[in-house]
Amino acid sequence: MxxxxxxxxxxxxxxxxxxxxxxxxxxxxxxxxxxxxxxxxxxxxxxxxxxxxxxxxxxxxxxxxxxxxxxxxxxxxxxxxxxxxxxLSGLEALGVAARKRLAGEARIVGVTGSAGKTGTKEMLRACLSLLGATHASEKSYNNHWGVPLTLARMPRETKFGVFEIGMNHAGEIRPLTKMVRPDAAIITTVEPVHLEHFPSVEAIADAKGEIFEGLAPGSAAIIKFDNPHAGRLKAIASSLGAKPMTFGFDARADVQGAHFTASDSGSDMTVSINGGGSFPVHLAIPGRHIAENALAVAAALYAIGADVRKGLEALTNLAPPSGRGARSTLHIGDGKALLIDESYNANPASMRAALATLAAVPRAKYSRRIAVLGDMLELGSEAPALHTGLKGAVDEADVDLVFACGPHMKGLYDALPAAKKGGYALSSATIGTALAENLRAGDVVMVKASNGTRLGSVVAALKTQFGNDEPAA
Ligand SMILES: Nc1ncnc2c1ncn2[C@@H]1O[C@H](COP(=O)(O)OP(=O)(O)O)[C@@H](O)[C@H]1O
Ligand SMILES: [Mg+2]
Structure with missing residues (x-):
């Protein structure tokens, strides 16, 4: 070597x-x-x-x-x-040289989207690692230095590369995708996040669509079927000579998921690829949104000519990254509670997804549902409406008790009926105490907020107080 x-x-x-x-x-x-x-x-x-x-x-x-x-x-x-x-230009030059020296048969996948970039990148890393030497971005290294750094670190023997590409403003993805030159590019989803820097969600879709500018003609532009902006993204891909490929739980998607079933230990579905067969897949990470991301992974594997079925076997054992759905058992008296740690990241789409995943935990196993919700940051002037707008999702998930934290979450908290009010505090320190006092065996507690809200400290305190030596089932 x-x-x-x-x-x-x-x-x-x-x-x-x-x-x-x-x-x-x-x-x-x-x-x-x-x-x-x-x-x-x-x-x-x-x-x-x-x-x-x-x-x-x-x-x-x-x-x-x-x-x-x-x-x-x-x-x-x-x-x-x-x-x-x-x-920085030097680092970029190194990145470009690293991409150029790869063997012709090496295949690179780029991942962007409003939510699910890191999770999808990690799924791709796990799947491709079963198939050949794989190099992928560390953490969320997806910006103007993270992407060239990841390129510059890419060994020449790499068979498969996976690059997370992110943005806060229009025009940021374009130079990065041109360095990465992906053979397939995924846009996980387009959602109203980072609205502070965009006039509309359409403008966000256009900025995500920049990732397709790095694709060679005929390469796959992988788009979520069930998204209001799918048509817009398909048009962008086609105008660039790329080949749109859709994924989702819809018979019309090119890569379709069906028979989705959730349990508290993960989920199962059937994956069908137009022209590429149909097979069952088990995912250790729970959540329909995660399964949807896995369909994007399947599409990318298929698009780059990899063994989809074999690759997806990696998902059977892949645990969620910390702060993104990791589960642990809390010991309370003689009984147990289940903790779901979603404290790393939050926006309206991922909040809804996490609440739906909480609702999939069987009542027979954990009878009381508690949601600890902290502020979603960087939503601009839409923030108040997007926070109170979660009320429907809280109702739908049949959450029994809500603890809320942060100035924006006050709006949601005030809109809840008294019976569902567990406690409200401006800061994460205070909410942790209120929660710990209320917690009992048989609860499932889901903690979610933007990282800046510091609900991660609440998770850490719960683990210290109630122990979590044993991984949850
Ligand atoms: N397709 C999706 N739709 C909605 N939420 C999602 C989706 N995929 C992942 N999420 C959630 O979004 C949050 C951030 O996930 P992550 O993979 O770190 O995304 P990113 O790297 O884009 O910030 C997590 O809570 C995750 O469960
Ligand atoms: Mg990320």
Whole structure:
């Protein structure tokens, strides 16, 4: 196996000669000295802080080289330096070179959407890992530095690559998808999130549609069938010469899910691909919305010519990422309660999905449904209406008790009947106490909010207080 980057490959990609150092091979790429591994290339980016202040620390931690701007003054102890006019552009150049050197038969999938990017990316990673050497984005590394960083980290032996691509504004996905050059691109869904920066949901759809601009002609543009903006996205794909491919629980979708059944331990469905057969799939991650994302995964596997049936077997064992539906058992007295941790992320679509998933937990097993709901952030002027608008979903899920947290959730809380009011607090610290006092054996508790609301601390406190040594069934 070759190293990730040789010194001469770096020079060629960056149009910069190594200054100093011993021409060591590079085994990784890092932008943060706290997670840097010996042998990494340290890239000094200017973000919240200037990475150039950490170059010395990077070399102390074992960096093999650093990518710095021309103005950087070499410090004692520094090793090989590659100087460029702009380090972010340098990282992008490295990413482009990494994509270019992949073998012709390697296949890349890009994922964007208003919700479900990371979850879908992780499902693809798991499925493709069963089929060949797979490289995928870390965490939610989906922005102007996350995407080129993920590219720059891609080993040349990669057979399958999976890239999460995100955005907060129009025009942000375009340059990223052109670097990634996906062989199939998924838009998980289009929803009213990040409305602060967009005049309309249609404008959001258009911005997501930019991902198709990186596709080669004839490549698959994977679109959710059951979305008000599906037609718009299909038109964008077609105008770019890409091939629209739809997924969903609808017989008219190109990749169809049917016979969906939910249990508290996951879900089952049949997946049928037009021209590609039909087979049962079990998912360890509960939720119809997750199953829908899995249909997008199936579409992508099919589109890139991978073994769909074999790949999807990975979903049988794939657990949800932390804060995105992970389940654990709480011990209360002699009994048990079920905790569903959705504290990482929330928007109106994922709130509804999480409430529906809560409702799928059988009453026979957990008799009382509790929802702990915190503010959904970044919704702009629509925020009050979108929060109170959740009342229907709370009713539909037949939630018994709601604890609400944050200024926006006050609206929803006030709209609830007294019997459903568990408690309200502005901050997560106070709501945790109220919840812990109310909790009893036989409850199922679902905690969901935007990460900034800090309901993750409530989850952590519950786990500490009630123990969770045993994974939930
Ligand atoms: N298709 C979907 N529709 C609605 N909500 C979804 C969907 N897929 C995932 N979610 C929910 O959205 C939240 C964020 O999921 P995540 O995969 O981290 O998305 P992203 O990376 O787009 O922020 C989770 O609560 C998840 O369960
Ligand atoms: Mg993400």
């Amino acid at each position: 070759h190293p990730l980057w040789s010194s001469s490959e770096l020079s060629a990609a960056l149009s910069a000669d190594a200054e100093g150092g011993s021409g060591e091979a590079i085994t990784g790429v890092s932008i943060d000295t706290r997670s840097l591994q010996p042998g990494d290339l340290f890239v000094a980016l200017k973000d919240q802080r200037d990475g150039h202040d950490f170059v010395s620390a990077a070399f102390k931690a074992g960096a093999a080289a650093a990518l710095v701007s021309e103005a950087y003054v070499r410090q004692p102890g520094d090793g090989a330096l590659f100087r460029v006019a702009d380090t």
